[in-house]
Amino acid sequence: MKNKSLVSIQDYSKEEILRILDLAAEFEKNPHQRLLEGYVIASLFFEPSTRTRLSFESAVNRLGGRIIGFSEAGTSSVSKGESLKDTILTVANYSDLIVMRHPIEGSARYASEVSPVPIVNAGDGANQHPTQTLLDLYSIKSTQGKLEDLNIFLVGDLKYGRTVHSLMMAMTHFNPVFHFVAPEELKMPVEYKSYLDNLGIQYYEHTDFTDYIDNADIVYMTRVQRERFSDPMEYEKVKNVYILKNEMLKNTRENMRVLHPLPRVNEISEDVDNNPKAYYFTQALNGVYTRMAIITSILGIK
Amino acid sequence: MNAKIELKVSAIKDGTVIDHIPAKDLFKVVAILGLDHIDNAITIGNNLESAKLGKKAIIKISDKFFETEEINKIALVAPEAKLNIIRDYQVVEKKVVETPKEMVIGIAKCMNPKCITNNDKVTTKFTVLHEEELALKCVYCEKITDHDHMVIL
Ligand SMILES: [Zn+2]
Numbered sequence: 001m002k003n004k005s006l007v008s009i010q011d012y013s014k015e016e017i018l019r020i021l022d023l024a025a026e027f028e029k030n031p032h033q034r035l036l037e038g039y040v041i042a043s044l045f046f047e048p049s050t051r052t053r054l055s056f057e058s059a060v061n062r063l064g065g066r067i068i069g070f071s072e073a074g075t076s077s078v079s080k081g082e083s084l085k086d087t088i089l090t091v092a093n094y095s096d097l098i099v100m101r102h103p104i105e106g107s108a109r110y111a112s113e114v115s116p117v118p119i120v121n122a123g124d125g126a127n128q129h130p131t132q133t134l135l136d137l138y139s140i141k142s143t144q145g146k147l148e149d150l151n152i153f154l155v156g157d158l159k160y161g162r163t164v165h166s167l168m169m170a171m172t173h174f175n176p177v178f179h180f181v182a183p184e185e186l187k188m189p190v191e192y193k194s195y196l197d198n199l200g201i202q203y204y205e206h207t208d209f210t211d212y213i214d215n216a217d218i219v220y221m222t223r224v225q226r227e228r229f230s231d232p233m234e235y236e237k238v239k240n241v242y243i244l245k246n247e248m249l250k251n252t253r254e255n256m257r258v259l260h261p262l263p264r265v266n267e268i269s270e271d272v273d274n275n276p277k278a279y280y281f282t283q284a285l286n287g288v289y290t291r292m293a294i295i296t297s298i299l300g301i302k
Numbered sequence: 303m304n305a306k307i308e309l310k311v312s313a314i315k316d317g318t319v320i321d322h323i324p325a326k327d328l329f330k331v332v333a334i335l336g337l338d339h340i341d342n343a344i345t346i347g348n349n350l351e352s353a354k355l356g357k358k359a360i361i362k363i364s365d366k367f368f369e370t371e372e373i374n375k376i377a378l379v380a381p382e383a384k385l386n387i388i389r390d391y392q393v394v395e396k397k398v399v400e401t402p403k404e405m406v407i408g409i410a411k412c413m414n415p416k417c418i419t420n421n422d423k424v425t426t427k428f429t430v431l432h433e434e435e436l437a438l439k440c441v442y443c444e445k446i447t448d449h450d451h452m453v454i455l
Pocket of ligand 1: 418444
């Protein structure tokens with residue numbers, strides 16, 4: 001994994017994924033390690049994403065590393081029309097690793113081809129966001145004590161949601177049973193379902209969101225966005241269907257946890273927040289440990 | 303009998319005959335091989351009956367011989383195509399096109415408008431998926447460009 005860019009979750013084998021999760025657990029136990037002393041990490045956010053950027057910066061800062069970069073393209077030479085290749089080659093001179101977020105799909109893979117230093121993809125448009133997937137996996141493992149044989153419910157926008165696609169693909173290593181809960185217009189795409197069929201992994205599809213979740217180990221919620229609907233009437237019909245309310249958790253399993261990539265809009269009622277089964281804020285904290293693990297692993301320090 | 307008549311009308315002395323092109327992809331093949339930009343005598347037959355393809359097309363190009371890489375480009379749209387190399391009215395060599403096994407670089411366009419290859423000076427690169435019809439998976443944006451959406455650069 002040393003010097004290997006992380007562009008897509010599929011760049012990592014099952015063993016590599018597990019290694020990152022073990023390292024993340026070490027960092028959770030002992031987050032104060034000055035392992036990045038003397039290292040410079042570039043953080044290039046060609047589009048703003050405060051949440052992801054702060055998580056990476058926190059990870060680097062806690063490990064004693066320095067950060068250079070920009071938080072939106074408007075303040076950088078990119079706004080003067082510099083090509084991605086030129087930006088990457090320039091920044092690579094000043095840094096040991098580049099974290100990048102870019103609105104164009106495939107930009108991170110391209111950057112990894114031209115860059116002499118490793119690239120960590122912090123989101124390339126609707127394509128990939130592998131550090132989110134690894135922190136989701138870490139959250140599942142931390143709360144369930146294992147990744148194998150779990151009942152995973154994915155709820156909301158399963159058509160466009162890149163986080164659910166990547167999480168689903170990564171979980172296929174661990175013999176899950178999936179339940180897809182989505183409106184007709186935002187169903188899990190056929191290509192992903194046939195991928196599961198080929199692997200012999202069980203899944204069930206639901207359009208209503210009710211007491212099915214009683215046997216869930218993980219309920220992973222996502223936003224259902226108005227702009228995804230071609231017909232505004234369809235949105236009006238479903239907008240209140242995929243909302244998790246506290247009373248729905250009454251008969252759920254003791255070990256069940258609710259995850260969400262955040263930010264949420266209204267898909268999880270605020271009355272869920274105080275339920276011990278709500279895990280989404282801790283999930284965000286796990287992002288820091290996971291990113292510590294990813295960066296130190298790629299730099300060959302861990 | 304029909305075959306014989308057809309041969310007589312359009313036989314070429316020296317050159318290449320490309321047969322078994324799906325009729326709907328004739329003009330893609332013309333574009334890929336740059337046949338719309340050359341001065342050679344070209345005979346095209348389209349919508350001919352074919353047991354295998356339904357409707358097929360055939361192209362005969364006088365005094366033109368293709369390099370293997372050049373001809374393999376048409377495998378993306380006409381994987382069943384067969385070539386006869388003609389010298390002095392005789393078929394001297396038969397060739398089939400070969401689908402690229404690994405990467406398809408710089409030939410086709412990614413159908414995803416948000417892909418880096420459609421937004422920056424980046425050469426397209428695909429892995430080949432052999433599903434019912436040939437499809438290409440973009441190495442960059444990871445989206446699949448299927449046969450019907452294939453645009454050759
Ligand atoms: Zn692409």
